[in-house]
Amino acid sequence: MTRHASLAGPRPASGRVRGVLLLLATAFLPYLFILPPWVAAVALAVIGWRLLALYRNWRQPGLIIRIVLVVFGLLTVVASFRGFGGAEAGGAFLVITASLKAMESRNLRDFRIVALLVFILLAAAFLLNHSLPFALYAAFLVWLATAVLLSLGEGSESRRTLALRASRLLAAALPIAIALFLLFPRLAGPLFRFGAPRMAAVSGLADSLSPGSIAALAASDEIAFRVHFDGALPPPGERYFRGPVFVHYDGESWLPGQRKPARGGLEPRGEPVRYRVMERGNGTRFLFALALPVQLSVDARLTGRYTLLAPHRIWNDITFTAVSYPDYRIQAAGLGPVARRINLALPAGINPKARALAERWRKDSRSPAEVVQRALAWFHERPYYYTLTPGLLRGENRLDRFLFETRRGFCEHYASAFAFLMRAAGIPARVVTGYAGGKTNPYDGWLVLRQANAHAWDEVWLAGRGWVRVDPTAAIPPGRVESSARFAAALGPARNAAPLTHDWLWHLGSLWDAANTFWMQYVIGYDAGLQHRLLGRLGLGRLGPTLMALVMAGLAIGAGLLVFLLGLMPFRKRGDDPAQKLYEHWCRRLKRHGIQRGASEGPLDFAVRVARLRPQDAALTDDITELYIRARYAEDPSALELLKRRIRLWHSSPRGRAEASTGRQDR
Amino acid sequence: MKVPRPIADWIERGTAKRAVGGNWPSRLNRSQVFILPSRFGLLAGAASIVMLLVALNYQNSAVFLLAFLLGALLLVAMVSCHQHLNGLEILHVHADRVFAGEPIRLQVDVRNPSRRARSGLACHGSGAIGPAVRVAVEGGARLELALPPRRRGRHPIRRLSLDSREPFGVFRAWSRLAPVHCIVYPRPAMNALPPPGHAGLATRGIAPHQPEDFLGLARYRPGDRPGQIEWRHYARGGTLERKHFGGAGGGAAWLDFVDAPGTDAEARLSVLCAWVLQAERETVHWGLRLPGYLLAPGRGSQQLERGLTALALYPGPYPA
Numbered sequence: 009m010t011r012h013a014s015l016a017g018p019r020p021a022s023g024r025v026r027g028v029l030l031l032l033a034t035a036f037l038p039y040l041f042i043l044p045p046w047v048a049a050v051a052l053a054v055i056g057w058r059l060l061a062l063y064r065n066w067r068q069p070g071l072i073i074r075i076v077l078v079v080f081g082l083l084t085v086v087a088s089f090r091g092f093g094g095a096e097a098g099g100a101f102l103v104i105t106a107s108l109k110a111m112e113s114r115n116l117r118d119f120r121i122v123a124l125l126v127f128i129l130l131a132a133a134f135l136l137n138h139s140l141p142f143a144l145y146a147a148f149l150v151w152l153a154t155a156v157l158l159s160l161g162e163g164s165e166s167r168r169t170l171a172l173r174a175s176r177l178l179a180a181a182l183p184i185a186i187a188l189f190l191l192f193p194r195l196a197g198p199l200f201r202f203g204a205p206r207m208a209a210v211s212g213l214a215d216s217l218s219p220g221s222i223a224a225l226a227a228s229d230e231i232a233f234r235v236h237f238d239g240a241l242p243p244p245g246e247r248y249f250r251g252p253v254f255v256h257y258d259g260e261s262w263l264p265g266q267r268k269p270a271r272g273g274l275e276p277r278g279e280p281v282r283y284r285v286m287e288r289g290n291g292t293r294f295l296f297a298l299a300l301p302v303q304l305s306v307d308a309r310l311t312g313r314y315t316l317l318a319p320h321r322i323w324n325d326i327t328f329t330a331v332s333y334p335d336y337r338i339q340a341a342g343l344g345p346v347a348r349r350i351n352l353a354l355p356a357g358i359n360p361k362a363r364a365l366a367e368r369w370r371k372d373s374r375s376p377a378e379v380v381q382r383a384l385a386w387f388h389e390r391p392y393y394y395t396l397t398p399g400l401l402r403g404e405n406r407l408d409r410f411l412f413e414t415r416r417g418f419c420e421h422y423a424s425a426f427a428f429l430m431r432a433a434g435i436p437a438r439v440v441t442g443y444a445g446g447k448t449n450p451y452d453g454w455l456v457l458r459q460a461n462a463h464a465w466d467e468v469w470l471a472g473r474g475w476v477r478v479d480p481t482a483a484i485p486p487g488r489v490e491s492s493a494r495f496a497a498a499l500g501p502a503r504n505a506a507p508l509t510h511d512w513l514w515h516l517g518s519l520w521d522a523a524n525t526f527w528m529q530y531v532i533g534y535d536a537g538l539q540h541r542l543l544g545r546l547g548l549g550r551l552g553p554t555l556m557a558l559v560m561a562g563l564a565i566g567a568g569l570l571v572f573l574l575g576l577m578p579f580r581k582r583g584d585d586p587a588q589k590l591y592e593h594w595c596r597r598l599k600r601h602g603i604q605r606g607a608s609e610g611p612l613d614f615a616v617r618v619a620r621l622r623p624q625d626a627a628l629t630d631d632i633t634e635l636y637i638r639a640r641y642a643e644d645p646s647a648l649e650l651l652k653r654r655i656r657l658w659h660s661s662p663r664g665r666a667e668a669s670t671g672r673q674d675r
Numbered sequence: 676m677k678v679p680r681p682i683a684d685w686i687e688r689g690t691a692k693r694a695v696g697g698n699w700p701s702r703l704n705r706s707q708v709f710i711l712p713s714r715f716g717l718l719a720g721a722a723s724i725v726m727l728l729v730a731l732n733y734q735n736s737a738v739f740l741l742a743f744l745l746g747a748l749l750l751v752a753m754v755s756c757h758q759h760l761n762g763l764e765i766l767h768v769h770a771d772r773v774f775a776g777e778p779i780r781l782q783v784d785v786r787n788p789s790r791r792a793r794s795g796l797a798c799h800g801s802g803a804i805g806p807a808v809r810v811a812v813e814g815g816a817r818l819e820l821a822l823p824p825r826r827r828g829r830h831p832i833r834r835l836s837l838d839s840r841e842p843f844g845v846f847r848a849w850s851r852l853a854p855v856h857c858i859v860y861p862r863p864a865m866n867a868l869p870p871p872g873h874a875g876l877a878t879r880g881i882a883p884h885q886p887e888d889f890l891g892l893a894r895y896r897p898g899d900r901p902g903q904i905e906w907r908h909y910a911r912g913g914t915l916e917r918k919h920f921g922g923a924g925g926g927a928a929w930l931d932f933v934d935a936p937g938t939d940a941e942a943r944l945s946v947l948c949a950w951v952l953q954a955e956r957e958t959v960h961w962g963l964r965l966p967g968y969l970l971a972p973g974r975g976s977q978q979l980e981r982g983l984t985a986l987a988l989y990p991g992p993y994p995a
Contacts (some may be wrong), residue, residue, distance in 0.1 A: 134737035184747035
């Protein structure tokens, strides 16, 4: 950067410099949360130093120190992010560079560049977090940066004026930006294949079901996905969204089997349900659809166990539509010998008491369905408690301890124990995880499923009916639920269908959530597909990308020209002032007599001319002119009253009537 | 990064052709207002394009929105910047009369006829930049340009223009003004000898009134013409005395290049300049004679300006 004063502009006043530095500090704040906090902390410290230097008149560091700092910063970033690729390392590098730029900035152009860096910092942050709260913060920052950039101009304006000017410029820019946003051709895939940026803080269902894995999610209010049904909301008992299915039990954890593609066996029955799902990027390949989906708008496949899998891990939010049949049968025709063996396998020798219990049920029952009923009744009648803090179960006979000693557990304990019991009783069974229940947002009608809605249930295979869903947790009566209301979600859909407290806070939360949904669906989720649909509605759907680009360029140029031409029009506020209105009315009257006031003719000059052309009206003209000037410029209310009367007098006089008739003749 | 020479020349020719001016007041129209992005503007444009590429690559709608917002902001800034000049009324362009050794001060009086404030208006010329000024809605302002001191003579102010870089400094809109010349008068000599005595001058004669007989000396009163003053007495250290003539008429003083002391022309012009100023201060009718130039006796600001201009332009050509 050149240091030539006349080229790079003068040094701005210290108040303006402080403005730029504080702006940059506000832009660093979100990085405290989206990157390791030390990055932003270092940057903020540098800004702090610069502010102090501003007031204490410290010298800015020389070239060598600056180079050392830049190299050191770079190396630190490379070392701590293990390389230079990826959005995190890029963001960290930007933050450090911006702070160093602010430190060495002296003249006007330097500070303008710092203000511009705020936009770039925001863009980098958006790669890591594009939630609505951050977007709102970013909008505020854009406004602030605009005002700060304005303040680096001629430099004598008050903060109020700057804020107003910034608002006006942004208000003019926003429609253009929105038009570009909607019309700029979106691509279906990335331009260059860098590593996809990871969204911060991913949580969701894991690839295995080990003790506590769902309990860890239960406390999280984070939204997993949202669903909007085209028709009525399905009843709570049908709101199961299937995730990974587990078939191998090793005595501690449940593990998934091989993921083979589905080979038929799905028999849809009843009425289809159409809906749209908006899923948060979670770093897994699982897509959550209502059981069981037959049609999808995204590239995904059903595994042999009817879990929906996307071809890649989902890092960004994804929206898709689907058609499901809540009433379905799978593999009702029969289970192959291999599948049967897999779904009956248990580690030998563990949990003898549970095995004995299952054996007893089997003997006492006439059909496997009866065994299932007995098991559910067992959980319902015995003192089993539902709790998030069941205490750690150890040893290889941990299910025996749970079933006969502690009797306190969470959905994964019940699902696990139930599957064990069924297998021991000779009924093929497996554990299914996913989300269940959910809550409808009254403001936009979307069903919201949070991480707290993560759930585990079972499927048992019954001859003639195929795999049947059984939810043992739901068998626990509400009186034996030992946790606060918000955890009740994990109990299963039937339980959390009962409304929680619907106070104003809840409504506010719902409203906020609806705004989030809109943001995620229509702004963040605005992609090639959505654009195609929008253009289709506008009748532009047939255009290919090239034509589209041309249309867009044309629209942009057209919009620019329109703004330009509007700017060229002489803006004259008309009729704001009552005195001016009256006066203009009088002028129009005179125009009928062929006396027209010139565009640049002042009222006094005009009065002289009127008096010369119409000597008989000279006195009244003088009166009107003087009263007009008093009312308009001296803002004298009594003058306005008098002016009204004089003009009325003009009308009522013979000249007014005569003029009215000549006026008609003139036409 | 500098604008390449041929392009700069091309822009210079194009804009000079459309210079505003000559007869004031004049209103800037669209064909007279030029606009180009500034270096910072190009940087900001590049930033928005990079952001757009990032958005395309990561398919991140939020970044798209930000990139378009920045782009749109630049577009709006362009229109706004153009509007700061377009339609501006230039009432008057005036360079203060200035003596050699003093900074040249150029003034441009402008008026804003529209209902939108215009900001960042500054005057450029001969490599100097004046302070930026805001012109309120339907208001007026004076733009000033200070140039370093120059030698005696007629100095054209090169590439005189009005410009605005508001808002954000991303664009520069400018209008060229017709060439303006600044006339730099000679520096008045300090402690110059007084002009030659009245008697010596009057006999050369175009004076309107012939003086009457010499009656003696009288005390100087403010307003007495220098021609009447007994300079020789004053130069010897005496008081200021006035030669008292019979009758009311006072002759015109002739200030002649030949009479002015000095080794070279510049020194003589300096002395003449001091004499002219003194004559005007004392409200004497005076005439000026330079080689090839004659200014008839008279007084007042017009006379003064003519005389000083002639001194500035020596050895000619002189204005008619």
